[in-house]
Amino acid sequence: MQPGSHGLNFELKHYQALQIVWAESPVDPLSARTYGEDPRALHGILALCQRSSRYRRDRVIFFEGDPTDYLFFLSRGSVRTCRSFKDGKRSVVAFHVAGEFFGLDGEMTHSLRAEAATDTTVMPLKRSAVLAKAVHDRRISDFLLVSMAKELRRLREHTALISRNAQCRLATFLIDLSARTGKTENLDLPMSHQDIADYVGLSIETVSRVITQFERSGFISRTSARSLMLGDRNALMRIMA
Amino acid sequence: MQPGSHGLNFELKHYQALQIVWAESPVDPLSARTYGEDPRALHGILALCQRSSRYRRDRVIFFEGDPTDYLFFLSRGSVRTCRSFKDGKRSVVAFHVAGEFFGLDGEMTHSLRAEAATDTTVMPLKRSAVLAKAVHDRRISDFLLVSMAKELRRLREHTALISRNAQCRLATFLIDLSARTGKTENLDLPMSHQDIADYVGLSIETVSRVITQFERSGFISRTSARSLMLGDRNALMRIMA
DNA sequence: CGGCATATTGAATAAGATCAACATCGGTGG
DNA sequence: CCACCGATGTTGATCTTATTCAATATGCCG
Numbered sequence: 302m303q304p305g306s307h308g309l310n311f312e313l314k315h316y317q318a319l320q321i322v323w324a325e326s327p328v329d330p331l332s333a334r335t336y337g338e339d340p341r342a343l344h345g346i347l348a349l350c351q352r353s354s355r356y357r358r359d360r361v362i363f364f365e366g367d368p369t370d371y372l373f374f375l376s377r378g379s380v381r382t383c384r385s386f387k388d389g390k391r392s393v394v395a396f397h398v399a400g401e402f403f404g405l406d407g408e409m410t411h412s413l414r415a416e417a418a419t420d421t422t423v424m425p426l427k428r429s430a431v432l433a434k435a436v437h438d439r440r441i442s443d444f445l446l447v448s449m450a451k452e453l454r455r456l457r458e459h460t461a462l463i464s465r466n467a468q469c470r471l472a473t474f475l476i477d478l479s480a481r482t483g484k485t486e487n488l489d490l491p492m493s494h495q496d497i498a499d500y501v502g503l504s505i506e507t508v509s510r511v512i513t514q515f516e517r518s519g520f521i522s523r524t525s526a527r528s529l530m531l532g533d534r535n536a537l538m539r540i541m542a
Numbered sequence: 543m544q545p546g547s548h549g550l551n552f553e554l555k556h557y558q559a560l561q562i563v564w565a566e567s568p569v570d571p572l573s574a575r576t577y578g579e580d581p582r583a584l585h586g587i588l589a590l591c592q593r594s595s596r597y598r599r600d601r602v603i604f605f606e607g608d609p610t611d612y613l614f615f616l617s618r619g620s621v622r623t624c625r626s627f628k629d630g631k632r633s634v635v636a637f638h639v640a641g642e643f644f645g646l647d648g649e650m651t652h653s654l655r656a657e658a659a660t661d662t663t664v665m666p667l668k669r670s671a672v673l674a675k676a677v678h679d680r681r682i683s684d685f686l687l688v689s690m691a692k693e694l695r696r697l698r699e700h701t702a703l704i705s706r707n708a709q710c711r712l713a714t715f716l717i718d719l720s721a722r723t724g725k726t727e728n729l730d731l732p733m734s735h736q737d738i739a740d741y742v743g744l745s746i747e748t749v750s751r752v753i754t755q756f757e758r759s760g761f762i763s764r765t766s767a768r769s770l771m772l773g774d775r776n777a778l779m780r781i782m783a
Numbered sequence: 784c785g786g787c788a789t790a791t792t793g794a795a796t797a798a799g800a801t802c803a804a805c806a807t808c809g810g811t812g813g
Numbered sequence: 814c815c816a817c818c819g820a821t822g823t824t825g826a827t828c829t830t831a832t833t834c835a836a837t838a839t840g841c842c843g
Contacts, residue, residue: 384702386783392702407691413698442683449690450648456697457654461625461633463704463743467799494822502704504800509823525808526822542627708831735790745832750791766840767790 342440346431347374350424356417363404365414371425372404378421379491382413383499393500395456396492398481402448418492462501465542470501471511472540475521479531490527583681587672588615591665597658604645606655612666613645619662620732623654624740634741636697637733639722643689659733703742706783711742712752713781716762720772729770 353376356362362373365384373380380397394413397403403415435442458477462470474497479488490497498505512529515521520536521529531537594617597603603614606625614621621638635654638644644656676683699718703711715738720729731738739746753770756762761777762770772778 382698386706388783390705392705394698394701405691405694407688407695412695413702436680439677439680439683442680442687446683446687446690447648449687449694450646453646453690453694453697454648454653456694456701457623457635459704460635460697460701461654463700464631464633464740465627493820499705505822506801506824507799510799513823527808542629734788746790747792747833748831751831754791768840 342438342444345434345438345441346426346444347424349426349430349434350374353422353424356421356423358417358419360417362415362417362423363411365411367411369404369406369409369411370428372402372428372431373415374424374426375399375401375403376422376424379418380415380421380423381418381492381496381500382415384413391499392502393496395452395459396478396496396500398491401451402445405445405449405452418496467501467503467507467511468514468540469542470503471497471508471515472537474501475529475531476534476537476541479534485534486530488529488531490529494526583679583685586675586679586682587667587685588665590667590671590675591615594663594665597662597664599658599660601658603656603658603664604652606652608652610645610647610650610652611669613643613669613672614656615665615667616640616642616644617663617665620659621656621662621664622659622733622737622741623656625654632740633743634737636693636700637719637737637741639732642692643686646686646690646693659737708742708744708748708752709755709781710783711744712738712749712756713778715742716770716772717775717778717782720775726775727771729772731768731770735767 356378362380363371375397377399379399380403381393382395382397382403383391383393385391395403396418404411406412431441431445435445455477458473462473465473475488478490479485482488482491492500494505494508498508501508503511512521512523515537516523518536520533521531523529597619603621604612616638618640620640621644622634623636623638623644624632624634626632636644637659645652647653672682672686676686696718699714703714706714716729719731720726723729723732733741735746735749739749742749744752753762753764756778757764759777761774762772764770
C-alpha cells in the first residue's frame with residue numbers, strides 16, 4: 302500500500318461521523334466547517350503511516366504495559382481493547398470499528414491490551430510524529446481532540462450500563478452497534494459471543510439466553526448466531542430505559 | 543472572587559498531576575516541558591471565567607440534554623456525573639475532584655447530568671470562548687487534550703469493573719479515590735454510600751456489607767461511616783486482581 | 784434533645800453464574 | 814463433495830452472589 306493512498310478503504314460515513322463531532326453554530330471555531338468539510342486533517346495524519354499492518358483475528362496489536370509509541374487508525378475490521386485478571390476473567394473495555402483511531406493514551410504505557418476482534422488492517426502512526434505534526438497543523442490537534450471526545454462519550458454510555466440488567470445491557474449493545482456500523486438491518490456481529498459477554502459483563506450463556514429471548518419476543522430475528530435483524534428497534538430502545 | 547485570582551485554591555498536586563500527563567522524552571513536542579512547568583495554559587483558560595459559582599450538595603450543575611455551552615473547572619468539592627433511568631435507578635458515571643475539568647463533550651448537548659456530590663465551587667467557562675482561545679494558543683488546546691486523555695483513562699479503568707465482583711469493585715474504588723485525593727490514610731469519602739453504590743453498580747446494602755467485611759478482615763478501619771483508614775493497601779490491591 | 788438522613792444488619796428472593804450436555808457452524812482434508 | 818473435527822453457540826439444572834425487603838442503628842443538624 303502506498304503512503305499516498307493511505308488505505309482509505311473504510312466507509313466514508315465513518316469519516317463523516319468523525320468530522321461532525323463538535324459541529325455547532327457557524328461561528329464556533331471548532332465547528333463543522335473546520336472539521337467536517339476538509340479531509341486534509343485525517344489525510345495529514347495518515348500520511349505519517351509508512352505501511353499498513355494486517356492482524357488476524359485474536360492477534361494482539363499491543364499489550365498492557367507496552368509503550369504508547371504508536372497510535373492506530375483502523376481501516377478494516379474491528380478491534381477490542383481489554384484487560385485480563387488474575388482469576389482468568391477478561392473485561393472488554395471497548396470495541397473499535399473501521400474509521401476510528403485507537404491506542405491514544407495520556408500515559409507512557411498502555412493500560413489495556415488491544416486485539417483484533419476480526420481480521421483487520423491498521424495503520425500504525427508514530428505518536429511522536431503525530432504530535433510533532435499536530436504542533437504545526439492545528440487541524441491535526443483538533444482532529445485528535447475530536448477523536449478523544451467521541452471515545453469519551455462512548456465510554457460514558459458504556460459505563461452507565463454497570464448497574465443495568467442483562468436485557469438492558471444487550472439491547473443497548475445491539476442498538477449502539479447498529480448505529481456505529483450504520484446497519485439498520487442484517488446486523489452482522491463483528492465479534493464472538495464471548496467478546497460481547499466480556500464487554501457487557503455477562504456470561505456467554507446469559508448473552509445467548511437474552512438474545513434468544515429477544516428473538517422469541519419478536520424484537521429481532523436470526524439467520525445465524527452472528528447475523529441478526531433488528532426488526533423492532535423501538536422495543537429494544539424501550540428496554541434500554 | 544476576582545477574575546485575576548481565578549479561585550486557585552485547589553491543591554497544587556492536582557494541577558501537577560494534570561500537567562505531567564503525556565510527559566515522555568525531552569524531544570516529545572507535548573512533553574513535560576510543554577505542559578509541566580508552565581501554569582500559563584491553565585491560567586489562560588481560567589482567565590475566561592467571569593465569576594465562580596457555588597453549588598450545595600445535590601444541586602444540579604447541568605442537566606442531561608442541556609447544551610454544552612459551558613465547561614467547568616472544579617476548584618473546591620466534588621462532582622458526580624450521572625444518568626437516571628425510567629425505572630428510578632441511577633448510574634454515577636464519574637466523580638470529579640478539585641483541580642479537574644468536567645462538562646467537556648464532543649456533542650451539542652450533555653448526555654449526562656452533573657450534580658454537586660459535596661458543596662462545591664466551580665468556574666464556568668464558555669465553551670466557545672475556550673475554543674476560540676485554543677485556536678490562538680496551542681497550549682490551551684493541548685491542555686484540553688491532556689484533560690480528556692486523563693478522563694479517558696479513568697473511564698477505561700472504571701469500565702473494566704463491569705464484570706468484577708463486589709469486593710473487587712469497592713477495593714478498586716477505595717484505592718483509586720485515595721490516589722486521586724492524595725490521602726493515603728484517613729480517607730474521607732466525599733460522597734454518600736448511595737453515590738458509591740450507583741458508581742460501582744451495587745446496592746447500598748452490599749456496599750455497606752463489603753466495607754464492614756474489609757474492616758473485619760483488618761484491611762481498613764473506620765472512625766465513622768465516611769472516614770476510613772486504609773491500613774492494608776496491599777490487601778486491597780490483591781483483591782483488585 | 785428531637786427528627787430526618789444515612790448507614791448497618793438480617794432474612795427471603797431473584798438474577799445471573801456455573802456446570803454439564805448437546806447442537807451448530809465453519810473450515811480442512813480425504 | 815462430503816465427513817470429520819474443533820470452535821462456537823444453545824439449552825437445562827443447580828448453585829452463588831447480590832438484591833430486595835424489613836428492622837434497627839447511628840449520625841447530623843436544627
